[in-house]
Amino acid sequence: MINVLVVEDDAAVAAVILGRLTEPDYATRHARTGREGLACAQAERFDVITLDRLLPDMDGLTLLGRLRAEQITTPVLLLSSMGDVGHRIAGLRAGGDDYMVKPFSPDELAMRIEVLLRRGREYPADAVLRVGGLELDLIKRQAWLAGEHVPLLHKEFRLLEFMARHPGQTINRQMLFEQVWGYFFEPSDNLINVHVSKLRRKLERTGHPSPIRTIKGEGYRLDPA
Amino acid sequence: MFRLTAALSVLFTIAAVGLIAVIATLTEAELTARTDQVLSHEMHRLAGLPPARLPAQIAALIASSASGLNYYALVGRDGRTIAGNFALNTVPRGDGAFEVTAGQAVAVPLRAMVARLPDGEQIEVARDITQIIDVRHRIFAITALSGIAVIVVALLAGALLSRGPLRRVAAIRAVAAQIAAGELTLRMPVTRHGDELDLIAGMVNAMLDEIERLIDQVKGATDAIAHDLRTPLAHLRHRLQALAQLDGDGPDATLAPVVADAIVDVDQVLRRFNALLRISELQVSGRQAGFAPIDPMPLLAEIAELYEPLADERGIALSLHGEYGLVIRGDETLLLEVISNLVENALKFVGEGGHVCLSVTAAGDRAVIAVRDDGPGIPQNERAMVLGRFQRGSAAGKTAGMGLGLSLVAAIVHMHGFTLSLDDAQPGLIVRVTCQRLDMLQ
Numbered sequence: 001m002i003n004v005l006v007v008e009d010d011a012a013v014a015a016v017i018l019g020r021l022t023e024p025d026y027a028t029r030h031a032r033t034g035r036e037g038l039a040c041a042q043a044e045r046f047d048v049i050t051l052d053r054l055l056p057d058m059d060g061l062t063l064l065g066r067l068r069a070e071q072i073t074t075p076v077l078l079l080s081s082m083g084d085v086g087h088r089i090a091g092l093r094a095g096g097d098d099y100m101v102k103p104f105s106p107d108e109l110a111m112r113i114e115v116l117l118r119r120g121r122e123y124p125a126d127a128v129l130r131v132g133g134l135e136l137d138l139i140k141r142q143a144w145l146a147g148e149h150v151p152l153l154h155k156e157f158r159l160l161e162f163m164a165r166h167p168g169q170t171i172n173r174q175m176l177f178e179q180v181w182g183y184f185f186e187p188s189d190n191l192i193n194v195h196v197s198k199l200r201r202k203l204e205r206t207g208h209p210s211p212i213r214t215i216k217g218e219g220y221r222l223d224p225a
Numbered sequence: 226m227f228r229l230t231a232a233l234s235v236l237f238t239i240a241a242v243g244l245i246a247v248i249a250t251l252t253e254a255e256l257t258a259r260t261d262q263v264l265s266h267e268m269h270r271l272a273g274l275p276p277a278r279l280p281a282q283i284a285a286l287i288a289s290s291a292s293g294l295n296y297y298a299l300v301g302r303d304g305r306t307i308a309g310n311f312a313l314n315t316v317p318r319g320d321g322a323f324e325v326t327a328g329q330a331v332a333v334p335l336r337a338m339v340a341r342l343p344d345g346e347q348i349e350v351a352r353d354i355t356q357i358i359d360v361r362h363r364i365f366a367i368t369a370l371s372g373i374a375v376i377v378v379a380l381l382a383g384a385l386l387s388r389g390p391l392r393r394v395a396a397i398r399a400v401a402a403q404i405a406a407g408e409l410t411l412r413m414p415v416t417r418h419g420d421e422l423d424l425i426a427g428m429v430n431a432m433l434d435e436i437e438r439l440i441d442q443v444k445g446a447t448d449a450i451a452h453d454l455r456t457p458l459a460h461l462r463h464r465l466q467a468l469a470q471l472d473g474d475g476p477d478a479t480l481a482p483v484v485a486d487a488i489v490d491v492d493q494v495l496r497r498f499n500a501l502l503r504i505s506e507l508q509v510s511g512r513q514a515g516f517a518p519i520d521p522m523p524l525l526a527e528i529a530e531l532y533e534p535l536a537d538e539r540g541i542a543l544s545l546h547g548e549y550g551l552v553i554r555g556d557e558t559l560l561l562e563v564i565s566n567l568v569e570n571a572l573k574f575v576g577e578g579g580h581v582c583l584s585v586t587a588a589g590d591r592a593v594i595a596v597r598d599d600g601p602g603i604p605q606n607e608r609a610m611v612l613g614r615f616q617r618g619s620a621a622g623k624t625a626g627m628g629l630g631l632s633l634v635a636a637i638v639h640m641h642g643f644t645l646s647l648d649d650a651q652p653g654l655i656v657r658v659t660c661q662r663l664d665m666l667q
Contacts, residue, residue, distance in 0.1 A: 010456070010460075012460040012463060012464075013459070013460075013463065015463075016463045016466075016467070019467070081455055081456065081459065086506070086515075089515065101499075102459045103458075103459035103460075103462040103463055103495065105466065106466070155530075181531065183558070183561060183562075183565075184558060185558070185561070185562040185565065186496065186499070186500075187565075188569055190535060191531070191532070191535055191569070194534045194535045194538050195534055197538075198534050216482070216485040216486075216489070217469075217485040217486070217488035217489040217492065218466075218485075218488070
């Protein structure tokens, strides 16, 4: 079970977070102010903290600075309505481990928490990722669908790998753009659609249906089976 | 300022020279009139004598007058000189005195007068006017020299006097250029002199205060609306999302696509608000924390690779030209966004079979990043307008877009101190971002 401290003053946003991070996978603790959040983080050990950037009594970055000054190294996912690159950089420089812009998809939040927890873990040298009929050789950067080889370019492989690491979860376009291309500006929907369509066509050339689904208004999902 | 001083100097010189010329003319006229009076008096005296006495009288006058000053002659009907110390070769028609140049009759210049007697003989009287001619020459020389001297002194004085005001004008110009480039917080320098320049600078500053206040008011209102609406919209999106994820006990299944469409619409509005706030933040922040030396060519190559599938799908040829190794200073993430926006725009407006070319070239100490297309282009009178928020060119028609992309590009380019230009690519549009090269500075 993953212990998450949710520091959020906005009741509606808190409800979305707490509604997604439920048992049996998650145990959550909700703090409505910065002081309460700091007290919780000092008193208990959490696996991840989600921290609102703007709190009524304390700036989120100040709270983050206090945590880091007290050697509390729990991964922190900053949540903010300020999505400019400058704000993201400031948040990450202040000691944040990831930055999400509101509004966000609850699935994306869960996914980012997973990514934070996985960070730093090395994959075994012969790692092969298998999701349903899809098989990815992470060392040789090769892909197969139902045993048929799928020739992919570098970015296409990274796109498929990222989706395969989060099977069954809806991934929005912005997150793909950040995680696969490393860009933090907002791409046009068409741009990511075209890349995913191209990948899908390559997968379908094997004679088998592509496991990538489009979720309207949300993004994409790789079906696990 | 200097030109005004120079013009005043020339006017002053002309006035001074004119005054000297008038004095010279009047002086010469006065001296000539006096000479003519003397000649007339002499002539009157001689003409009143009996003709038989004239040779003797002329000889007496020559003997009594100072050597080389007065000249007399009695010329017979046959043109021979009966008596006298000179002879006029030619005599102009008409009465009155006339001038005879040096060497014509005698070695010196003369003022002469001729009277014809009833018996056909003629009396000629003349007077040396070397002094008058000398005065004339001297006055001319004085006029020329004093004119030159006045011009030189006036120009020097003008240059010296205008140095201070020129320095202030240069300072005002420099500030005005920065204000024109968007630094609306700057103000014209005002000294303690309280002169006309300070008066104008004060008026411009008051005008700028008012412009800044109005812009802040308009922008503040827009930003406040965007900011305040973002939170309830975010809540709305979360609720729609929760609705979409309800299983079984949720609303009628036919509502699912309606909810999905509503989420897309809310995302559109949020995207607009985010872009709007982002432009405002870029315009005011001027942040340079992420600035570093960058070679633009790899950025262009990245963007070309990113957009190639989209261009392929639309049947548009996307090409890349340029040189590696040019170095500029900027924020890599923001410059990627600029190029991405420009390519996205070009691909949006170029039809199937069209071309989009990305390039970076050296132009002296500048590097020019350009995105060129052969689409419909933007009419010249709309090029400045499309850089504003929510502004779209007439060629945009029903093409999807918020009218914020170029505004964002302009804000980022301005933040870097680069220049942005939109020109006719004949056919199509060429957008250039001109940047200072660091490798040339070193």
